[in-house]
Amino acid sequence: MAARRAGAGCWQRALSLGLGRRCRLPRGPDSYRSSSSSPALGKTVDNSQVTQEEIVLPRRKTWDKLAVLQTLASTVNRDPTAAHYMFQDDPFLMPRNAANSRLYSLSKESGKNAAKYIIKNFPQYFDKTFAEPNIPCLMPEALTPQTEGMSEEALRERIHLRMVKESVDMFDQLLQAGTPVSLETTNSLLDLLCFYGDGEPTPEKEPEEKEDLEEPGVNASEQKAPKRQFQRGSRSSGPRWRENNHAERIFKIIPERNAHSYCTMIRGMVKVKLFLTAGGFSSAFEISHSQRLFIFVFLQHGAYSKAYDMYIDLLNERHKADVHAFNALIRAVPYLKERFVERWELTKDLLTHMAQQKVQPTLLTFNSVLKSLRRCGGVGRTMSLFVLKEMEALDIEPSLASYEHLLSVHYKGVDAPSSDIISEVLNEVENRNFTAQDPDDANFFTTAMQVCCDLKDIKLAYQLNKALEKGDNWKFLDVDRSNGYWSKFFSLLCMMEQIEVVLKWYKEMSSSLFYPTPKNILDLLQALDAANQLEMIPSVWEDVKQLGFSRRQDLLEEFLSLMSRDQHPSEIQLAFAKCAEEIKAVHEPAGPGQVPLEWTGSALGHVVVLFSRAGRTQDAWNMMEHFQKINRIPTDKVMDEFLNCAKQTNCPDEAIKMVKLAASLGLPLSQRLKSRTEEEFELSETQKKALESIKWDGDSSDSDSDSSDSDRE
């Protein structure tokens, strides 16, 4: 509703602009100014000047079809209390924590994919054109080749439709029949084969899901699971270059090859669907990182050196490589050479070759150079600056990816980094509006924020944030990256900022921008502690429950220890006791299938203290009894607090029970507790007797084990 109201104002503005533009007033800047102010005003000014001025009305104005919508969209701000727009279809499915948000967005996406899958596989049911005019993107694509028979034409169509296997078969048949295939067609076939590395193109994630459906029983057997997952991992990692695959075979048998044939082969061999750095996806697979690394290097190394050999062949044939092939080769350099200096030398050689072959480098060339410099240690730190200088000299503007590589070269694994480079980078970035030019562009903001965190420099972080808010820069952060970015930023805030500022950000960001991680909550708690604002804890606890962290042992411990550390005014103590009760509930069996958390000694102690301070003697005593169940010993502080509580609420019975408990545990404190009880409480005769009878042997009811113990001693 607010959006709509805000939008109305904007309609007016857009309209006035439109009208203003329609009247082209040739004389003087004054008239222009008037026309842009408001239509009514414009008219009066026109009347006053009137006469000789000729008003040329354009016959029609061509509108950008997005202009109105873009103007409207720019009037809508983020609602800090709402979840992301994609979840707003259904209030019931509004995610409250990171796990849910991920689940829901994935479900939504997979629903779309399922619909697409149906349309694609059963196009016969979608033959009616419902929409008038037709909406092509909602209709099934024509994926069956129209050309029948065997001809180069048919082959070309199959290549265009990316039917890898059919294309290869057709090519072989054509060759056997003795029909010559033109170089152009052969090259596009090679393109296709090299791009998909022999496998069929698998758009979306259908094969994975199908696999799951096919073997539901296998999931149970643990032995097979990792293997299957690895297979999936390798498959989703994209194509790999196999020995003597079709691309290599066809490359060998074709009679004539030009530079393009060589270059596409090189690109195919280097093309790596990063199975290593796609950390987000690979974390789902249960093989260890080192295993993956090993397999990866093992599989890929051959192809990399092959690519280089291919390049040498190309040179021998006196062809020139194109810029893409060079880019691919430069990216392969770290896998070709072991030592940093050698890597850099090879990169430099390749660049010199480019210059000799009069191949003009592009932004991607330099991004590739910077990317391989990431794996060149100290050499990279010096050379990356030279590379940036070279870009400047060639008038190539660095993209976000260039800066990201630069930051990573200068800050990853460096002991005592200085903030010079990043502040210079941020100064550059701040003043520019970026469009995506390199797939690596997406990493810039998270990497830069990580560097800010490492440097603990909040000013730089603010500067980075400003750059992110500029223009469409936010689009470089996808959901996962933006979670990482904001959570790092928040941790930095907690560490460096005043508590008021932190809390303001927290309100702004939490659950509309990102979902705090457990670490963020710990940071927030520490910030609260440092600022002496522990009374905020109950509200943070509410958030924690919503975020689904109420079963995180480390968080619970932190909560309890902070709450129970100092004495607070009574209403705060009551709120704390409420939190403690909820924490207690987590440790108790709730519903079927929910395994309660194990109590730890310290957690129990904290809960007792919190109950005692709130004057809830009975609850506190119930907790005290847990100590015996889990074989822990309460600390002195806990017992003292309990006794104080019993005194305040005038419950001598509880006090006696506690002394009994202490005695049965054989604690040295029990004597002192006993004397305190005698002094501080007004005991009735029976109570006095009970207290006396505790003694060291314990009383008659549960004495057996105790007395035997003491006998042994």
Add this chain to the structure above:
Amino acid sequence: MWGLAARLLAAARPHGTARPHGTARSKQKLFSTSSVLSKDKDKSTASKDSPPEGAAKKQEDGAETPKQQLLDIIGNMKVEVSYRKKLQQLKASENKKQAMNKVEGLDSEGSVPQGITEDTQRDKPLNPELVKAASAVASSLPHNKKQIESELLAQLRRHEETTDKQKKGGTINIRNVISEMTVKRQSPAQWGVRISGRISLQDEDGRRIRPERSSARSMDSRRSLKVGRRLNIFTKASTEPEHALKTVSSPTIWDLEFAKEVAAVTAQPPRNGFEEMIQWTKEGILWEFPIDNEVGMEDDAEFYEHIFLEKHLEGFPKEGPIRHFMELVICGLSKNPYLSVKQKVEHIEWFQKYFEEKKELLQEI
């Protein structure tokens, strides 16, 4: 009784550790400064014959220069020391067990043998291999061979002394040292909790790290995006003929897929309804905005010519049933989107002709 003992021990521990705390820390500092010293000296010797960068490179290459040997030996020595330390610690813990209640007295006990061993240590000759390496270093330098060698050896000896000293003093506290280390690592996180503790730690940190950091700084301060030279491999050239070539060839599958990949970088889910509508417009699902009456302007007729047809009625009588009829006709025509303006005018003209023809007939009535 067992519980009692455990509690005693637990109670004793904090007292026991509280005191050696400070000594351990100071020892640690001593040790680290000495290592820095040795490092510095190493650098200074290195800088005499080659720039530090060169030296670093050589280290990377793994060339076995005498300097390298020296470094290796020092490295090994450190390992050895720590091993010995561990043994000592074991022994100390045994001691502790024997005199469990005298934990606090142990420090003074430990100081007695310390003095003795220190004396013996001083006379102990240095590792011959080490001496050889030192003299090798000295001989590799152009002048002052004797002096350098003796300086090197003196430094080594000092180094060994300090390590020994620490070994004696630090044995009991090795656990404290470790716990100190963990505390330090946590300190940035537990910022608020331990501000005071952290400040003092930082103080020591600063003193320890500053020499290293300043050297790193001096290296880094040279690094800037603004200054420095370029690679000088490429020359800026106008490449118009090449561009012309590129545009001719049709995009390959590589180009298409790359474009897709780059587009995917900034393809985020819409943040509000308007953005969603933008996305739909791009996909061709939604009517294009603004929805106006300019659609169909291409066939050279404005919308008002379609709608305001009164001007074509001039040839008709101003009033009467014919006028009324014609007004209805143009009303119908103005709402008809399927006829062109020309057809509409023709339609009206037909009526005009018709009524013209029947004029006489009508007048009779």
